[in-house]
Amino acid sequence: MLSKDDSGSEQPVIRRLGALRRLSEAGAAAIKDAVRERIVKAAAGEDLVCEGDRCENVRVFLSGWAYRYKTLEDGRRQIVSFILPGDTCDAYIYLLSAMDYSIATLTPVSYAELDRGAFERLMSADISVAEAVHCETLAERAIRCEWAINLGRRDALERVAHIICELFERLRVVGLVNGNSFAFPVTQMDLADAAGLSTVHLNRTLQELRSAGLITLRDRSLTILDLQALSSTAMFNPNYLHLHRG
Amino acid sequence: MLSKDDSGSEQPVIRRLGALRRLSEAGAAAIKDAVRERIVKAAAGEDLVCEGDRCENVRVFLSGWAYRYKTLEDGRRQIVSFILPGDTCDAYIYLLSAMDYSIATLTPVSYAELDRGAFERLMSADISVAEAVHCETLAERAIRCEWAINLGRRDALERVAHIICELFERLRVVGLVNGNSFAFPVTQMDLADAAGLSTVHLNRTLQELRSAGLITLRDRSLTILDLQALSSTAMFNPNYLHLHRG
DNA sequence: CGGCTGATTGATCCCGGTCAAATGAGGTGG
DNA sequence: CCACCTCATTTGACCGGGATCAATCAGCCG
Secondary structure (H helix, E strand, C coil), X not given: CCCHXXXXXXXXXXXXXXXXXXXXXXXXXXXXXXXXXXXXXXXXXXXXXXXXXXXXXXXXXXXXXXXXXXXXCCCCEEEEEEECCCCEECCCHHHCCCCCCEEEECCCEEEEEECHHHHHHHHHHCHHHHHHHHHHHHHHHHHHHHHHHHHHHCCHHHHHHHHHHHHHHHHHHCCCCXXXXXXXXXXXXXXXXXXXXXXXXXXXXXXXXXXXXXXXXXXXXXXXXXXXXXXXXHCCCHHHHCCCXX | CCCHHHCCCCHHHHHHHHHHCCCCHHHHHHHXXXXXXXXXXXXXXXXXXXXXXXXXXXEEEEECCEEEEEECCXXXXXXXXXXXCCCEECCCHHHCCCCCCEEEECCCEEEEEECHHHHHHHHHHCHHHHHHHHHHHHHHHHHHHHXXXXXXXXXXXXXXXXXXXXXXXXXXXCCCCECCEEECCCCHHHHHHHHCCCHHHHHHHHHHHHHCCCEEEECCEEEECCHHHHHHHHCCCHHHHCCCCC
């Protein structure tokens, strides 16, 4: 059941997993099939899952941006990671009894929903697929690890620069950048919650990045004016993304 | 090849995995066998792996404390997680080409080293084992997620209290607490690097916890005097540890 | 005894938080 | 077309948590 809009919508998944590990042709085909089965769409600004919900399906994101977050009782919120097209949202998650974080959308999104059966069928269909999925799990953990040092040890400017560098690399892999520009559907409030800063200070930090000639950010579009300089102020080292086939 | 000292050394692994998911008897036996094959020991204060090293073996920790960390070029360091007895250090890690973090020991440790063959044999030996290992991967990610909100959104007092609560729960599962006390082989420097604080401020924060009657910490031994109060100042909710069979 | 590592204390400074208000950009209903 | 509302961004003023610098103290080991 493939509508015209969806044709090719599985491309980001193939690109993402293929960057982590070489996919066999059979593997790529198995992914395409699995990901066409049950496609769900959601609007911007919606919660897809909430902390405490039962875990049932593995989600494979096809288009749009989302993020994982946690909140404290008193409302403080931390965005824990961004979810981009091609990302798989929690292999084997159905083994747990309750979600330990929430997912919200930043833009309209579409994703494939795989129940336990569908996911396990995909994992056993082809070794290269299983390996790529395991790699993605490891890569996603590595991202959270890098976020820990980001939040714990980088100052505001370095932190925001780092988040931008990471998003740029991840979007590049799935073909969502245009030169050094990309759509950036993140409000300053959201970005502040990802960087562990207040919105006020985040705003000032962005201005600092702008006036240093590192980025442009207008109308939800971000341009990196000097990637070299941005990377080095962030002390960004892309190895942790594991995007070059191990 | 089991020396007298090692008899029963696999217990923490069984307890840890068994807390995450019910293990069949065959599964428990398979774990015990796998974990006895090749046991490695290391002294306190050693690096077991460094960022950038090749990834070869999966490690299953049997005794002692270690931690994962990352450093920035200028020496700033962030401890990203503590590794306790029973923890598995990175299922499928051999699929990646280079480690994205380092591991160092806090005490003498012993761990089982599983090469790719041994690990895959274990995973296919018994479904309950494979599921438990996947659960552990998910639980470990959840821990990093919680650490993100810890570093990004909790203040110093809450942060340190949270780390203590988490360690207490994790040690309890593997039987390493004695009432509300446990061995705590972490220097203030290390704890500061886990909490994203300076050692000076960490020291003052510990004093605050002590003078509030929440903990005692002397001679590498920590006692929680008021678990209720400590949990609530930390806003600690143990669900993310997934220790109650899903 | 001297040297080393880790814990503690004091004094000072500054990054980033908080509070408050203004500006701007859509969006909607009259 | 305008009045009005909401949401996001921006700016200013002030404050405080935690960093930094520097010294002292306490064990421990050779």
